[in-house]
Amino acid sequence: MNEHLSPEEISLWFAGGRTAELERHAAGCAECGARLGRMDSALAEFRESARSWSEAQSETARRIVWNRPVSHMARRWVLVAASLVILASGPAYWRTRQQARAAEMAHADALLQQVDAEISRAVPQTMEPLVSLVTWGSGPSEESQEKELP
Numbered sequence: 297m298n299e300h301l302s303p304e305e306i307s308l309w310f311a312g313g314r315t316a317e318l319e320r321h322a323a324g325c326a327e328c329g330a331r332l333g334r335m336d337s338a339l340a341e342f343r344e345s346a347r348s349w350s351e352a353q354s355e356t357a358r359r360i361v362w363n364r365p366v367s368h369m370a371r372r373w374v375l376v377a378a379s380l381v382i383l384a385s386g387p388a389y390w391r392t393r394q395q396a397r398a399a400e401m402a403h404a405d406a407l408l409q410q411v412d413a414e415i416s417r418a419v420p421q422t423m424e425p426l427v428s429l430v431t432w433g434s435g436p437s438e439e440s441q442e443k444e445l446p
Contacts, residue, residue: 301328310339 301309301321309318309332322329414420419427 300325
């Protein structure tokens with residue numbers, strides 16, 4: 297190999313695809329060997345930094361899990377109180393609706409009784425005085441027959 301390693305070959309090196317030819321070139325070429333060494337140390341430093349950051353975050357996360365913030369607890373109590381209000385107002389609303397239905401039914405019954413009374417009359421109430429003046433029937437009434445018989 298006469299040329300230096302290309303970026304693809306360097307990526308292949310760090311991805312684990314080292315061939316015998318790449319290893320020979322890295323060992324024989326001081327510039328490519330130094331470049332691979334710098335990249336290897338940079339990746340090792342990055343790896344160590346990521347691990348230490350991850351460990352620090354996991355410890356912080358443990359503290360967050362065990363020490364719940366007050367606002368979270370306050371939200372939970374607000375939700376519990378709201379649920380209790382809803383549960384308590386349900387029966388009261390149902391009772392109010394039942395009373396309204398009962399009042400509506402009583403009003404409807406009174407109206408039906410009034411209509412029934414009006415329909416069951418033989419003559420409307422305003423014409424009742426006239427009914428007593430007029431005799432109904434095709435023949436003479438019993439009173440007129442009694443007067444004629446002596």
